[in-house]
Amino acid sequence: MITRAWEGMNKILLVEDNEMNRDMLSRRLARKGYEVIVAVDGREGVDMARSETPDLILMDMSLPVMDGWEASRTLKADGKTRPIPIIALTAHALSEDRQSALDAGCDDYDTKPVDLKRLLGKMEALLR
């Protein structure tokens, strides 16, 4: 456990504009042993992904300044950030959101409110 915390602690970038969601998810993920860094809009998310090179990005889709789709596309277009898996988080909606998230290059998709177990499963699958 300690080893993992030292050597293998995954750095997760959470891009989320809603303060409560950000706070909640970052705290819950930290409790599960992840290092969580946060960004509040798409632009900042892209910048941080470049500078911090996280192991995985949780990307909210409806973001100010630059939305999640745009940010995902930007990240997947950049050779440096392309390998970083992105899980799109959107409010529940019909299939369009899921499809468009995948179209934008996201690796997986989950709906809010977050079912932590399910999300962790998806995260672990991508981090492996």
Add this chain to the structure above:
Amino acid sequence: MTLRLRVIIFLVGLLALAALNILLGFRSNAVRDNGLAILERALQRQFLIVEMQASAEDRSQQARAVEVFVETGMSGLARDQLPELDQDLDALEQEIQRLASATDSVALSSLDPLVETLGRMRVALGELEVFLRPPDTLAVEPPGQPGAAAVAAAAEAQTGSEPEAEAGSPGDQPPVDAFATDSAAAPLEPVVPPATTYRVATEEASGHLAVLEAAGRDRIQFITDEVRAVARATDQVSLAIFLASSVLALAMAIWFFWYLTTRMTQLRAGATELGAGHLDYRIDVRGRDELSQLANAFNGMADNLMMALTKVEALRTAAEDANRAKSTFLANMSHELRTPMNAIIGYSEMLMEDAEDEGLDSFTQDLSRIRSAGKHLLSLINDVLDLSKIEAGKVTLHLTDFSPSELLDEVAMTIRPMASANDNELIVEADPALGEMHADETKVRQTLLNLLSNACKFTNQGTVAVKARRETAEDSDWIIFSVEDTGIGMTEEQCEEVFDEFTQADSSTTKEYGGTGLGLPISQKMCRLLGGDITVDSTVGAGTTFTVRLPADVEAPAAELQAPPTPLVSAAEAAETAAALAGAADVDEEAPLVLVIDDDPEARELIMRYLVKEGFRVLTASEGRHGLELARALRPTAVTLDVIMPGMDGWSVLAALKHSPKTVDIPVIMVTTLDEERSAGIALGAYEYMTKPVDATRLVGLIHELQDGVPGSVLVVEDDDATRRLMQRALEDAGWDVTEAENGKVALEALDEAPPDLVVLDLIMPEMDGFEFLDELRSREGGYRIPVLVVTAKDLTADDRARLGGYITTVFKKDEVPEEDFLAELTRQVREVSDHG
């Protein structure tokens, strides 16, 4: 001519003919009566003549006897006869008078010879008397008695016979005199004895009578013929009139029959057409009679119906738009509701985890309740969102090829935990020949999951089966999914309501089984969107089967299909536009576009020239359908629309424009020659109604008004987040493009990026307050031109006002209006400042 008039004329004609017939009858009767009267008199006279002939015969015999007596010297006997002869002559004279009185003027002249003969007979008788007078009486003969001198005898006859002449006709006298004078020579020559003279005269009289008798007979014959001819002519004319009347009546009847049949057929055809809903059908109206009036009434009814229908159509469109707006609102609201719900659920879960870690079991239970209530509420919100999205037409299909059997396995995997929760057995059966299908996989999955979760929910210790097969019907392939359970089932009434929104089979179901009741309506709507449907079959207590029938190859909905590009502007019209545009100095590509729809080239040109001069870009269309296409494709700032056009008229174009959400916002100015329909035009959604000839100034003014009415961009500078958001939303709802800034500094940065059309400014702000911002704004190039609406809760001092100086267009005090009116008032003020700034 009206039918009544025609019938009256016809009857008057018949009456006139009948009257003519009656008149003719009267006339002919009068002629016949007259003829008969003449005939009667002619017959009387004839009888008289015949009588006279008889007595003339007697007289001749007597005269012969006297002659014989004289010749044989029996003077005595002869003398005895004389008084009788004298009487005879008187009788004859009387008969002649009767005959004269019984004779018409034509016949009168033929009596003259008879009268003359009578005179001669009298003279002969006188001479005979003298001849037979015994010698002794000769001396005492009165001096008036004629002797040998004829003159004396004549004179005597004139005076002596005076009394006799008095009794007779005075007209008889002169011939007697003349005769007497003429025959005075006879006694001077005693060659012929007087008796013989007398006898000859009597025979002569008989001859005259015979002539008269013959003439009378001829006349009777003639009169009879005349009367007969009149009767015959009357008959012929009567017959002719009768025939004419018959022909007239027959012709009129035939014409009437033909006319009524023709018109009735026409009316019936019209009524049938209109009844069948072809409201643009018009009965051909000829003439002005009652049937034409009826046809006109029909046509008028059709006009009204069509107008009413157009109005209803417009109202329906408006209602649909309102409904869509409602759905959009709901969709947006659901989104807003979901964010706090996420927080509630998320934090309650976190607290639960904390409580579990720290062994606070009493908290765990309550927190779990909060979480499950939150989840239920969220699922409601999500369903409302789905439904609203579908209703608002915001759902797009993502059609891909996928394998339904794989989908089935995937769905079964997802639902298995739910099935086993109620101890249900889950059976999956996919037809090996299922193949691939082309559809929206997510929507099919969502539908199946929904049906399966229902089945699992309402079934306990039973079986839930999901099956799929392929079927060919109606010339295409269908994929049939069915979800069968052995659960509680539903009654027939419940089955009917199960797809209605916000209706669960039993409202108590919600309590027991949860759910929103929207799952099935949503599933049904999605299946229909894919070109299929869902049906249900259920028996209470035995179970329920839902069958989903989808096309194996779903086609994109018609609305999504891109119409092949068609040339929007005909060559002629392009040339026309180019010519008009050439007149303008330079055409601004950004200038507002006005579409002119009018079939009259002159009107088109005129309007275009006005507008081009005013700096608008103008495009024209000469017919409704083409104009409609242009409006859809180019979404002009305004449309001027002629009402009366061949083909698709202005009303139809207006209705079509207002029917489509894409064009409903384009203001339409109706331009027409008729003023009566103004209110109808406005009711149908026209922005304004103008009559030709077009008042150029007013038209241009109207379009400027429209153009100005299009909101621009607003920069809202306000430090309080809540207030700023509220203002932003209100202004965005009013159509403004809103940029936010929480203080003066941020606002200046925003200004640099894109200068807004108007600034809404709070005065008291951290970092850089409103006053500083204004100073900075006004010092910038072009900055002074942007109107500023100051929104403040602060009571402005004289000093403050001085600082604001001439910069400020309007100051709007927050606390001067009730809070609920604040936003409305703000929107209004912003609009006003923008219009006048």
